[in-house]
Amino acid sequence: MSSDKVTTESLKISRVAKGKRPVSYPQEPAAERLLAIVSALVTEVAVLRDRQDTMERLANAKGLILADEIEVFEPDVDGRSAREAWRQAYMDRVFAILDQEVESAAESA
Amino acid sequence: MNKSVNPRELPRVSVQHHHAMLPDETHDERARAEAIKSFRAKVGKLFYQDGRAVYDGVAKPAFEKREGREPKDHHEARKALRDTTFFQTVTGLRRVGQEMMWSSVIDSVERETPVLMQRAKELAPKNGGTLKTDPDLPLPSYHDACDIHVMPGGYHTDRVADDIGQGAILDRGAFIYHGGFPGRRFDAQAKTSIFWLKEKFSDFAPKTILDMGCCSGHATTALKEAFPEAEVTGIDVGAPVIRYGYARAAAYGLKVNFAQMNAEKTSYPDASFDLVYSHIMFHETSYKALPKIIAECYRLLKPGGVMLHADLPNINQIPDFYQRVVVNEDNYDNNEPFWMTMHDRDWVADSIAAGFAEDQIELTSTPLLLALPPESGSMDDPEQLVPSPLHFSILYARKEG
Secondary structure, eight states: OGGGGOOSTTOOOOOOOSSOOOOSOTTOHHHHHHHHHHHHHHHHHHHHHHHHHHHHHHHHHTTOOOHHHHHHOOOOHHHHHHHHHHHHHHHHHHTHHHHHHHHHHHHHO | OOOOOOGGGOSSOOOOOOOTTSOOOOHHHHHHHHHHHHHHHHHHHIIIIIHHHHIIIIIHHHHHHHHSSOOOSHHHHHHHHHTSHHHHHHHHHHHHHHHHHHHHHHHHHHHHHHHHHHHHHHHHHHHOSOEEOOTTOOOOHHHHSSOGGGOTTTTTOOSSTTOOHHHHHHHHHHHHHTTTTTTTTTOHHHHHHHHHHHHHOTTOOOSEEEEETOTTSHHHHHHHHHSTTSEEEEEESOHHHHHHHHHHHHHTTOOOEEEEOBTTBOSOOSSOEEEEEEESOGGGSOTTHHHHHHHHHHHHEEEEEEEEEEEOOOGGGOOOHHHHHHHHTHHHHSSOTTTTGGGGSOHHHHHHHHTOOGGGEEEEEEEEEEEEOOTTOOTTSOOEEEEEEEEEEEEEEEOOO
């Protein structure tokens, strides 16, 4: 059984469901990709917004109003690395549908 | 009975009760779940309500101009709608929203699986009931052909020994999918049919209950709470979902048996149960399986026992074509091959063929209950159940004796 070599620590769960994917735009197949990319983007903006909101509420609760300091803030080396790592994962999420297409193509090659 | 409430007008939205088997989520995972809920709610409104204006104002007139007549059924109505970019986009968004939903839930479950497996081990002895998996049980074709409602892996995929992942994915994903309307334990829908039964037959006190297609056990625990003196058992073809369900029931302090079985043919002896029940299982089976399941229910029931199945409304009974199209769309876009075609079978005829007497069978419908969280927002205060405009189909039959 293929799961024999999978440990709980190395577990990777597929995000793709078995079954033919419906075609929303019969005349415009590219639109299908754009829809998925844009929808992921819509979602991530809302996630970001909630995190920002959390920060501001926590800061206010501690008596800090951060707006002016935010304007001039620059991250240190570690901060820049952390942001870059995050952005790479973020772009993977936003463009997941294209990664899936590549994987599917590689599997059928 | 309370006045029917439109879900979009509900003042407060339920938060899922975080029992011990649900995966811990990061801040952003929780935020993503909320964002996807809102995404789906907006797209849902565009689809189920607003899109009617596009049908009436654009799609139908274009059809009439081309064909010289009105669409004659919902198939033609859908074809007309498919010519509009609006419908193409909104149905595309429905599918994308569904995929994002499962994907975001899998993020947490994938990471938390070692922790959840450990919790399942610790909780299992506290259930008090039995858990029986059957690795030799053949997977029905209707589970193998595609992953139902686009849930990657379905109910059955084990990726490690004693896996519980699919149970957790369903538990969290289905809560997000339904926007929290079935309440903090995701059981207000099951309570709809359970309360219907209790109201109709207040003297009915089953000692043994079988919940068919129990999945993560939401309806199963609702049955145990409704009939605390009964021995309750949930069956499903998927092993990970019943392992999860067994631990989830223990987390709620409930003794519930779970077994990996196919409702078409279980291994229980004749006349084993007073009540055989299912909740939104029918539409996930098949045209061939359904009469077998009903026949199995008859065999399993004790004399005087009750069969009760609840599922989605019959689109053939919806007069309006647009409404039929939107209620049926999951058949095309959401990996639900038997969604409405389950109603192409005559459930009453199938029940008679199984052995039930015609005058002991009832096919009816009842308003679907929604759960309103308390104003306090506290998990310790009770939810309020209110009827919604959506009706669920109910098949009821009593065995002679």
